[in-house]
Amino acid sequence: MAQWIDACATDDIDEEDLIRFDHDGRTFAIYRSPDDEFFCTDGLCTHEQVHLVDGLVMDYVIECPKHNGQFDYRTGEAKRAPVCVNLATYPAKVENGRVLIEV
Amino acid sequence: MTKRDYSLLGPDAARAVKTGLATAQWYHTEVPRKEMKALMQRSDQPAVRDTILLFGAMILLAGLGIALWPSPWSAPAWLAYGVLYGSAMDSRWHECGHGTAFKTPWMNNAVYQIASFCMVRNPVVWRWSHARHHTDTIIVGRDPEIVAMRPPALFRIFLNFFGILDALTGWKHMLQNAAGHLGPEEADFIPEQERPKVFRVARIWVLIYAATIVLAVAMQSILPLMVIGLPRLYGAWHHVMTGIMQHAGLADNVLDHRLNSRTVYINPVSRFVYWNMNYHVEHHMFPMVPYHRLPELHEKIKHDLPAPNTSILDAYREIWPALKRQLRYEDYFLKRELPGTARPYREDLHAEALGVPAE
Numbered sequence A: 001m002a003q004w005i006d007a008c009a010t011d012d013i014d015e016e017d018l019i020r021f022d023h024d025g026r027t028f029a030i031y032r033s034p035d036d037e038f039f040c041t042d043g044l045c046t047h048e049q050v051h052l053v054d055g056l057v058m059d060y061v062i063e064c065p066k067h068n069g070q071f072d073y074r075t076g077e078a079k080r081a082p083v084c085v086n087l088a089t090y091p092a093k094v095e096n097g098r099v100l101i102e103v
Numbered sequence B: 001m002t003k004r005d006y007s008l009l010g011p012d013a014a015r016a017v018k019t020g021l022a023t024a025q026w027y028h029t030e031v032p033r034k035e036m037k038a039l040m041q042r043s044d045q046p047a048v049r050d051t052i053l054l055f056g057a058m059i060l061l062a063g064l065g066i067a068l069w070p071s072p073w074s075a076p077a078w079l080a081y082g083v084l085y086g087s088a089m090d091s092r093w094h095e096c097g098h099g100t101a102f103k104t105p106w107m108n109n110a111v112y113q114i115a116s117f118c119m120v121r122n123p124v125v126w127r128w129s130h131a132r133h134h135t136d137t138i139i140v141g142r143d144p145e146i147v148a149m150r151p152p153a154l155f156r157i158f159l160n161f162f163g164i165l166d167a168l169t170g171w172k173h174m175l176q177n178a179a180g181h182l183g184p185e186e187a188d189f190i191p192e193q194e195r196p197k198v199f200r201v202a203r204i205w206v207l208i209y210a211a212t213i214v215l216a217v218a219m220q221s222i223l224p225l226m227v228i229g230l231p232r233l234y235g236a237w238h239h240v241m242t243g244i245m246q247h248a249g250l251a252d253n254v255l256d257h258r259l260n261s262r263t264v265y266i267n268p269v270s271r272f273v274y275w276n277m278n279y280h281v282e283h284h285m286f287p288m289v290p291y292h293r294l295p296e297l298h299e300k301i302k303h304d305l306p307a308p309n310t311s312i313l314d315a316y317r318e319i320w321p322a323l324k325r326q327l328r329y330e331d332y333f334l335k336r337e338l339p340g341t342a343r344p345y346r347e348d349l350h351a352e353a354l355g356v357p358a359e
């Protein structure tokens, strides 16, 4: 059953950037948008399972470091080939300077 | 001696999957996240400048060629135009395919479409084949873009200096795709949902070529084909020359771009045509870094890379003897020496890279 997990402090993520968060044998990516909102997706690209953490956040897009595939990290939508399969997203919220994700 | 099978559906392909060489973890030099983030930042300005320069020069040179036609004095204009059409478009295709040349996506896409047309590479097919080249760089049976196979087909490479085989294959595939067919190897790496796009682009191209040929027949002259189509042949030499430098003679089946790719310092004109892809180890290690930031990336990580070749000539001084030797003994390759400051990675693969390294 999904539960809220304390993932990191808000300050752990730079603006327009992401970090990797591993939990319970799974890997996630947590994003801080240019508008200071936080989002969470699966941590691995749906194309070839590469960690997205080495990629580049541009506005609301995460670009995968391997083949430059892109996702909208708010919705997980695959935006640019070679990614075709959407990325799973998870709810994220901020409480007392901490980022919580529901996974 | 190991016989290599470069088919994507052959025994080497199956072996690469079985031995873990396919879709594997590759070596990366450590670069602090902040610095890498800065290097990856996109910007329109350098590519807009270069694109205006490129298209401006093409219009000017084609105009000059047309004005002087059919005098032999038009030849220099055509030769220069050909290099921009048949070679500079290769690097534009490449960079815009990665989506790193411009910050604005539609600019990347527009130049990517034009460059794909000039190079006769279906923009959808080649996006997928190039992704595979990055996943499995010079892994035999997995990488569809190996130029100098072993033993090297030197006559094929020679023909391709004039674009002959590549362009003819491109045109043949264009006609197949326009008729709604995909070759078996293309089908191996192009997902189902992308296929209608392959066919649509091919049909548009057929229309453009048909219009050009109709115009040439009406004018009773090859002049329209000198502008569209033929420069893919007479201007191909530069991109083949630089393309061969990327990996030829180096190890195959290793998981470290420092060992199978070549960085070469080259002259500024060739760098413009090649859009800095002479920093090839750097590009493969970090494909997110735009072409105009590669020299900076090179400075940051060169302590971890083999010494670059100092010129095109210097590169060919090692490539040519290596290719000649591979004709007789295909396991031969040039073993890259890492500097003392470098971090080693999977030395076992390099040592046993399906053969025997140069002494």
Ligand code: FES
Binding pocket: A045, A046, A047, A048, A049, A050, A064, A065, A066, A067, A068, A069, A070, A082, A083
């Ligand atoms: S692994 Fe992410 S785009 Fe290929």
